Amino acid sequence: MSKHIEAEGGELLIKSSNGYMAIIPKNMAEWAKEHIKSGNHAAIDHYVKGLKELKPGKKARNGMCL
Amino acid sequence: MYNIASPITPIKGIAPKEKAMEGGKWKIVDEFDGKSHEDGGIDIFVSGGVVRRINAPHHKPDEYAGWGSFWKSLGAGAYGLGEGLLDTITLGATDKLTDMGYEGLQRLGGSTADEIREQNSVRGYGTTAGAITGGILSGGAATGSAIQQGSKGLGAGVSYGSPDSEFAQAVGTYVPLAGSIAGMAVGNAGYKGDISAATKGADAATKAGDLSKASELADKASRLTKLSKIADTTKNISKFSPLIQAGLSTMMRPQAQPQVGGFQQGVREVTPFLGPGMRESYRQLGQEISEASSPKRQTAMSMMDGVQNFGGEGGPIQFQVQPIQQADAFGYLGKYGINV
Numbered sequence: 481m482s483k484h485i486e487a488e489g490g491e492l493l494i495k496s497s498n499g500y501m502a503i504i505p506k507n508m509a510e511w512a513k514e515h516i517k518s519g520n521h522a523a524i525d526h527y528v529k530g531l532k533e534l535k536p537g538k539k540a541r542n543g544m545c546l
Numbered sequence: 547m548y549n550i551a552s553p554i555t556p557i558k559g560i561a562p563k564e565k566a567m568e569g570g571k572w573k574i575v576d577e578f579d580g581k582s583h584e585d586g587g588i589d590i591f592v593s594g595g596v597v598r599r600i601n602a603p604h605h606k607p608d609e610y611a612g613w614g615s616f617w618k619s620l621g622a623g624a625y626g627l628g629e630g631l632l633d634t635i636t637l638g639a640t641d642k643l644t645d646m647g648y649e650g651l652q653r654l655g656g657s658t659a660d661e662i663r664e665q666n667s668v669r670g671y672g673t674t675a676g677a678i679t680g681g682i683l684s685g686g687a688a689t690g691s692a693i694q695q696g697s698k699g700l701g702a703g704v705s706y707g708s709p710d711s712e713f714a715q716a717v718g719t720y721v722p723l724a725g726s727i728a729g730m731a732v733g734n735a736g737y738k739g740d741i742s743a744a745t746k747g748a749d750a751a752t753k754a755g756d757l758s759k760a761s762e763l764a765d766k767a768s769r770l771t772k773l774s775k776i777a778d779t780t781k782n783i784s785k786f787s788p789l790i791q792a793g794l795s796t797m798m799r800p801q802a803q804p805q806v807g808g809f810q811q812g813v814r815e816v817t818p819f820l821g822p823g824m825r826e827s828y829r830q831l832g833q834e835i836s837e838a839s840s841p842k843r844q845t846a847m848s849m850m851d852g853v854q855n856f857g858g859e860g861g862p863i864q865f866q867v868q869p870i871q872q873a874d875a876f877g878y879l880g881k882y883g884i885n886v
Contacts, residue, residue, distance in 0.1 A: 483591075483592050483607075483608040483609055484589060484590075484591055484592075484600070484602060484605060484607045484608050484609075485589075485590050485591075485592055485607055485608065485609045485610070485611050485615075486583065486587040486588065486589055486590075486607035486609070486610050486611065487578050487587060487588045487589075487590055487611045488578065488580070488581060488582045488583045488587045488588060488611070488612070489578055489579055489580045489581060489582060489588065490578065490579075490582075491577075491578045491611060491614075492574060492576070492577055492578070493574075493575040493576040493577075493578065493590075493597060494572050494573060494574050494575060495572070495573055495575050496567065496570035496571060496572045496573070497570040497571045497572075497573075498566065498567055498568075498569065498570030499570075499618060500567050500570065500616055500617070500618055501575070501592075501597065501616065501617055502614065502615065502616035502617075503611040503614055503615050503616070504614055505611070505612060505613055505614040508614070509577070512572075513574065516572050516573070516574060521570065521571050521572050522568070524572045525567050525568050525569075525570070525572075528567065528614075528616045529567060529616075531613070531614040531615050531616050532613065532614070532615045532616075533615070533616055533617060533618075534592070534609060534615050534616070534617040535617075
């Protein structure tokens with residue numbers, strides 16, 4: 481999958497040892513940083529699973545993800 | 547993302563499962579500093595595990611990340627695992643075919659040069675695990691080929707891509723545990739011959755009137771047959787698949803502590819996180835092995851004895867590969883409360 485994504489200042493790009501990557505919106509960036517630093521990776525898992533998943537072949541609708 | 551393993555994996559049931567998100571460790575890659583979406587945003591290009599900033603002010607993006615998003619980047623590793631199994635089961639005869647298939651898939655996916663480089667790196671690690679595991683599951687007969695194939699995969703992982711790639715290393719954590727289980731399988735790799743020998747011995751003992759000996763040998767043949775079925779039956783791949791999902795460096799052990807690289811350290815960090823299901827799988831496999839005959843050292847492994855240097859002098863990975871003793875493996879498992 482190759483995609484051109486528009487992010488914005490304040491957002492966070494993270495990746496997991498299980499091969500997942502995520503862009504955290506800026507209003508949750510500080511929260512995510514704190515949990516990653518404290519080692520609470522399960523909380524990040526739970527949060528990221530609630531985000532939209534980028535998949536091949538799908539285009540943005542209404543200006544938002546997927 | 548799509549699983550590129552499934553279109554070419556030739557045997558039902560051996561396509562590797564996609565790793566769950568849970569249980570991984572997250573790391574901050576980048577904190578975007580720049581424009582808001584209203585002001586044009588920050589353009590990034592995502593391709594598998596590769597993310598880079600691009601300058602495309604006049605190009606409408608495919609996605610806006612305003613509310614957050616995530617994606618998987620395990621495709622190459624998953625493919626490598628399937629290909630390793632394929633090559634092992636066919637004793638390497640499909641090497642060219644699978645290379646062509648792999649390259650074709652890369653083209654199909656529109657991979658960039660950076661992405662191809664990373665895919666090749668991950669593919670190497672994945673192939674190692676797949677090949678060695680395939681050796682176990684093909685009943686031990688192909689184990690020598692599997693380990694040679696695994697070495698090739700491991701070397702490829704180091705030489706093609708970035709050995710410090712966290713992504714590649716995450717996939718690489720499959721290797722040592724699979725290797726240790728392969729070691730146990732190698733320890734029992736002669737069971738097929740032993741089945742025949744035990745059966746013939748039982749027949750001979752029966753004819754000679756030694757019923758005690760006949761019973762003992764018949765029982766041995768039965769246990770070995772059971773072990774053989776475990777290895778030969780592909781449905782057991784799913785049963786034991788958790789075994790390749792953690793690190794256990796019994797077979798591929800460092801020569802000395804200073805030579806343990808980050809790769810192996812990562813493996814060791816994973817080991818204590820064995821889940822209950824994984825422990826049960828260990829227990830079952832260990833039980834089957836312990837019920838079988840005493841281990842043998844096989845010539846298939848002897849060719850791999852000694853120090854194996856992958857990635858050149860002073861490279862990031864240096865293992866001393868040696869035949870495993872069954873007791874070593876069980877002793878290691880015992881440290882984690884897995885008593886067999």
